[in-house]
Amino acid sequence: MRTTQYLLGTLKENxxxxxxxxxxxxxxxxxxxxxxxxxxxxxxxxxxxxxxxEQIVREEMAAAGALEILMPMxxxxxxxxxxxRWEDYGPELLRLKDRHQREFVLGPTHEEVISELVRKxxxxxxxxxxxxxxxxxxxxxxxxxRFGVMRSREFIMKDAYSFHTSDACLEKTxxxxxxxxxxxxxxxxxxxxxxxxxxxSIGGDMSHEFHVLASSGEDAIAFSTxxxxxxxxxxxxxxxxxxxxxxxxxxxxKQATPNVKTIDDLVSxxxxxxxxxxKTLIVHGTDDHGEPTLxxxxxxxxxxxxxxxxxxxxxxxxPLVFATEEEIQAAVxxxxxxxxxxxxxxxxxxxRSAAVLSDFVTGANDxxxxxxxxxxxxxxxxxxxxDLRDVVEGDPSPCxxxxxxxxxxxxxxxxxxxxxxxxxxxxxxxxxxxxxxxNLAMGCYGIGVSRIVAAAIEQHHDDKGIIWPEATxxxxxxxxxxxxxxxxxxxxxxxxxxxxxxxxxxxxxxDDRKERPGVMFADMELVxxxxxxxxxxxxxxxxxxEYTARNSSEKVKMPIEDVVxxxxxx
RNA sequence: CGGCGAUUAGCGCAGUUUGGUAGCGCACUUGGUUUGGGUCCAAGGGGUCGCAGGUUCAAAUCCUGCAUCGCCGACCA
Numbered sequence: 078m079r080t081t082q083y084l085l086g087t088l089k090e091n092x093x094x095x096x097x098x099x100x101x102x103x104x105x106x107x108x109x110x111x112x113x114x115x116x117x118x119x120x121x122x123x124x125x126x127x128x129x130x131e132q133i134v135r136e137e138m139a140a141a142g143a144l145e146i147l148m149p150m151x152x153x154x155x156x157x158x159x160x161x162r163w164e165d166y167g168p169e170l171l172r173l174k175d176r177h178q179r180e181f182v183l184g185p186t187h188e189e190v191i192s193e194l195v196r197k198x199x200x201x202x203x204x205x206x207x208x209x210x211x212x213x214x215x216x217x218x219x220x221x222x223r224f225g226v227m228r229s230r231e232f233i234m235k236d237a238y239s240f241h242t243s244d245a246c247l248e249k250t251x252x253x254x255x256x257x258x259x260x261x262x263x264x265x266x267x268x269x270x271x272x273x274x275x276x277x278s279i280g281g282d283m284s285h286e287f288h289v290l291a292s293s294g295e296d297a298i299a300f301s302t303x304x305x306x307x308x309x310x311x312x313x314x315x316x317x318x319x320x321x322x323x324x325x326x327x328x329x330x331k332q333a334t335p336n337v338k339t340i341d342d343l344v345s346x347x348x349x350x351x352x353x354x355x356k357t358l359i360v361h362g363t364d365d366h367g368e369p370t371l372x373x374x375x376x377x378x379x380x381x382x383x384x385x386x387x388x389x390x391x392x393x394x395x396p397l398v399f400a401t402e403e404e405i406q407a408a409v410x411x412x413x414x415x416x417x418x419x420x421x422x423x424x425x426x427x428x429r430s431a432a433v434l435s436d437f438v439t440g441a442n443d444x445x446x447x448x449x450x451x452x453x454x455x456x457x458x459x460x461x462x463x464d465l466r467d468v469v470e471g472d473p474s475p476c477x478x479x480x481x482x483x484x485x486x487x488x489x490x491x492x493x494x495x496x497x498x499x500x501x502x503x504x505x506x507x508x509x510x511x512x513x514x515x516n517l518a519m520g521c522y523g524i525g526v527s528r529i530v531a532a533a534i535e536q537h538h539d540d541k542g543i544i545w546p547e548a549t550x551x552x553x554x555x556x557x558x559x560x561x562x563x564x565x566x567x568x569x570x571x572x573x574x575x576x577x578x579x580x581x582x583x584x585x586x587x588d589d590r591k592e593r594p595g596v597m598f599a600d601m602e603l604v605x606x607x608x609x610x611x612x613x614x615x616x617x618x619x620x621x622x623e624y625t626a627r628n629s630s631e632k633v634k635m636p637i638e639d640v641v642x643x644x645x646x647x
Numbered sequence: 648c649g650g651c652g653a654u655u656a657g658c659g660c661a662g663u664u665u666g667g668u669a670g671c672g673c674a675c676u677u678g679g680u681u682u683g684g685g686u687c688c689a690a691g692g693g694g695u696c697g698c699a700g701g702u703u704c705a706a707a708u709c710c711u712g713c714a715u716c717g718c719c720g721a722c723c724a
Contacts, residue, residue, distance in 0.1 A: 089673060089685070090659050094717055114716070169723070186724070220648080220722055234724085274724095286724090295723095396722085491724050523724055560682050595684035613683055623683090 078552070080588045084121050086110075087600045097293045099534035100225030102543050106604045108530075108551075115222025115230030122604060123530070125551040127233065130529050131212050133264050133548060134235045141257035143208040143237050148190045150214055154180035156189035160502045171218045183216035188495075188521065191238040192503035195517070202242045202509045205517070206250055210237035212526060227487070227531040228295075235524040240517045242509055244496075247518040251283065251494050254522045258287050258490050265529065266546025267489075268536060272298050273308040274491065275385055283494040287524075288486025291535040298486045299468050303479025310483065311385045313468045314475040317429040327436040327450030329419075334447045338414035340378040343438060343447065354378030355431050355439040355451075357416035359400040359408070359423070362393045371400050371408050375418050376428040380466040387465055390426060415440040418457040419448050425458065428465040487532040488525070495519040543605030544627050552586040554578055554644060555606040557597045559613035561589065570622070570637060571612050581641050602627065608647070610640060 086107025095101040103109045108123030119127055135145065154172070157163040162170075163182075171183040184190070191209060199207065212235045222230050237254065241247040255271065262269040267289050274286040286309060288298055299313035300306065308314075337343050344351045355375055362372035372393055376382055388395035405413055408423065417439030418425050431437075432453065441448045453459040472481040500506065500516040509515045530549070537544045545551070556578075558571040571587065578585045586606060588597045601609055611623040616634060624633040624643065635643060 088658065093653090093659070096718080111716095167722090215724095217723080221718095221720095223717085228723090236724090488724080493724085521724090525724085557683090563682075593682065593684080593686065595682095595686085598684050600685090611683075615683065 078586050080586065080590050083586070085600065085604075086120055086122070087603055095225065097224045097227065097531075097535070098538060099227065099293075099531040102534050102538055102603070103225055103531065106543055109226060111225075115219060115228075117226055117229060117231075122551045126530050126545075126549050127527060129549045129551075130265065130526055131233075131235075134261055134524055134526060135212065137257045137261045137264070138210050138235065138237060140260075141208075141253050143210045143239075145211060146194075146209050147211050148184070148187050148194075148213060150184050150216070151181050152184045152187075152190055154182060156193055156503075157182055160189050160192070160499060162189070169217050169219065171216055184213075185215055185217040186523075187211070187213070187236055188238065188499050188519075189503065192499050192505045192519075195238075195240055196503065196505040199240065200507055202507050202515075205507065206239060206241045206246050208237055208239040208250055208254075208520075210235060210522075224293075225531060226527045229527070232525065233527040235526055237522040239520040239522070240500075240505070241519070242507065242515060242517065244494075244518055247494055247496075247520050248283075251492060251520050254492050254520070255285060258492065258522075258524070261524070262287060262289070262489070264548055265533065266537075266548050267529075267533060269489070270298065270300070270307050270486065272486070273306075273312060275309060275312045285492050286486075286488050287490035287492075289489050289529075289532040289536060290484055290486050291532065292485055293535050294485035294487040296486050296488055297467075298484050299474075300482045300484060301474035301476050301479040302482055304474065304476050306474055306476035306478070308475070310467050311383065313481070315383075315429060315464050315466050315468045316473045316475055317462075317464075318433045319473075320433065322433045322453065323435040325435055325450075325452035325455055327452075329451060329456050330449050331441050331443075331446055332449055333445060335445045337445075337447065344378070347438070347447075347449075349438050349449075351379040352377060353434065353437045355417065355434065355437050357418060357421070357425075357440060358382055359405050359413075359416065360387065360393060361398040361400060362424070364392065364424075371404065371423050373416070373418065373421055373423045373425040374428070374465055375425060375431050376466050377431045377434065380428065380430060380469070382465060383467045386463075387426075390463055392424070393426075409442050411440070411442045411444050415442065415444050415446065417441055417448060417451070418459075419451060421457070424461070426461045426463050426465065427453075427459050429462055430466065432459055432462045487528065487535065489529050489532050490522075490524045492522045493520060495521055538605075541599070542603035545605040545607055547607055550607050551584075551604065552606045553584045554608045554610065555586040555588060555601045557588050557594070557601065557609060557611045559594050559611065559615075561612075562591050564614055566617050567612050567614060570617065574610065574612070574622070574637065574640060577641055578644070581645065583644065608644060 088105040091101050092104045095104055107120055109117040109119055112118055173181050215234045216231050219230050222228055239250045269287055269289050271285045271287050274284045297310040299308050299310050340354055340356055343354055356378050358374045359371050362370055364370045384397040387393055388397045435452050437451050438449050439451055468481050470483050474481050496518055497516045499519055506514045506516045534543050556571055556575055558567045561568045575587045607627050609625045620637050621634050622637055
């Protein structure tokens with residue numbers, strides 16, 4: 078491709094409204110343009126990268142035995158009503174009507190459509206297992222789209238769905254997908270980790286997320302320092318402390334703390350260690366008779382509540398709903414800044430780490446007062462102990478080996494064993510070997526294709542621009558002729574090399590613009606082309622050109638006739 | 648949905664406090680100059696100042712409403 082015939086679209090200045098580096102670079106390198114919130118046009122350079130990612134995903138899915146299909150983006154509402162998600166999905170599901178006033182949705186995912194297909198097409202266990210995938214545009218009406226294509230409303234996803242007559246068979250395909258995903262992200266040149274994940278609203282038993290490690294990632298991941306264990310912090314277990322609770326040494330005493338509204342106030346004004354404080358959070362729940370009630374959750378002052386863990390406790394509303402200040406006042410008689418387990422008349426669930434404290438400090442359920450020297454059993458009941466908090470750096474690893482380290486990741490893939498949730502709702506069944514109708518076990522496997530492009534840039538860039546891994550670079554090589562418009566020799570060598578490289582199968586960008594050298598260098602570095610050949614009068618007397626790799630500052634002078642074989646050998 | 652902020656040329660911004668008929672840099676066009684790291688000089692094109700209403704002799708500027716966009720939070724395969 079010649080730059081004079083190409084839409085390069087590079088920007089010298091950083092666009093406003095682009096927060097993360099991948100978003101900035103995608104705009105500056107001319108890969109995408111914003112159309113509306115969370116909606117982007119992929120311009121030629123961006124589309125080339127996107128297609129390369131798609132192709133790798135497609136090849137590895139096919140190699141793992143999945144069959145490619147293409148389902149519609151617009152889906153009839155009745156399928157969603159059948160699965161129950163018409164009600165459950167909420168405002169993220171964009172609903173629309175056609176000219177006959179029939180209701181449709183813009184597909185955020187395709188479990189319903191695939192179930193509809195499979196229940197019609199597959200009728201015998203002999204046709205199973207089957208794994209079908211597509212690479213399709215999805216639409217999710219995100220509350221807050223951000224970070225460019227990283228969290229957009231319209232995005233491209235590879236989604237696969239597998240169907241089985243037994244859990245053992247599902248597990249086998251699940252493992253095959255796990256392995257395929259590992260190959261895909263390896264081929265893409267990404268530093269990634271599979272992590273144990275929450276199954277979330279989609280349900281099911283077993284789930285892994287694949288995360289590209291990057292400081293800008295939206296998810297926190299807990300790793301073991303000594304094993305392969307990795308889990309999303311949402312899910313990672315905070316192991317119960319092995320040391321038993323110390324004996325009480327202090328008397329319970331109530332002190333006036335008029336200016337204390339938060340744990341930080343308490344720590345700074347009364348000289349107590351934050352680890353010796355306890356905070357109490359009030360959430361909505363139901364009692365044994367299913368009646369609405371409030372539940373108190375107690376965690377150590379320096380820890381933070383894990384809402385997913387809390388919501389999984391029986392009798393706690395899921396998703397978690399915090400009590401309002403008015404509700405707390407009505408139930409306890411004190412404001413949120415003065416709550417504590419002593420004398421509290423609500424069901425109280427204590428976090429494992431809070432449960433081993435002694436002589437601790439907590440609110441007195443009386444505005445402006447705290448209890449000091451509090452001890453469990455003696456001063457407050459501690460009957461229910463659960464894992465309620467996020468793990469923190471230095472905790473013992475849940476796997477039993479090493480301690481926890483926290484890193485940030487961008488979720489680029491997610492695989493689930495769904496079981497029969499959808500096939501029960503959608504009646505996806507076949508006749509099994511004994512001639513009985515059986516609902517199918519199902520797995521689903523997603524990869525955020527467009528998100529991968531952004532994630533790759535987060536991981537591979539410097540202050541000059543993008544540094545594409547070989548596999549996803551928009552062009553493999555670029556030719557930069559110095560003052561070609563003044564030098565017949567330079568033009569001739571550049572044109573010849575351009576033809577030769579193309580003939581040898583390289584995707585090459587030939588910068589034939591009448592631009593100053595600095596402009597060309599800056600643009601090619603911004604776009605991130607991995608290999609650059611510079612042709613200038615300076616070296617032509619020796620019939621030589623100069624090679625540089627994007628990921629190195631080293632300049633290599635080489636004879637013109639060696640260029641093709643040199644690049645082939647890389 | 649709550650809090651905060653923004654909206655002036657294709658992009659990045661100044662001008663708004665104190666009302667007086669719109670400016671800078673980049674990009675673009677033309678001519679010259681320069682030529683291995685975003686040259687320099689000159690000339691030029693491009694704006695219903697987000698929209699609607701109001702105040703005023705006069706509104707980018709003051710007032711009211713709305714829209715769009717972004718940040719933080721809540722939410723989310």
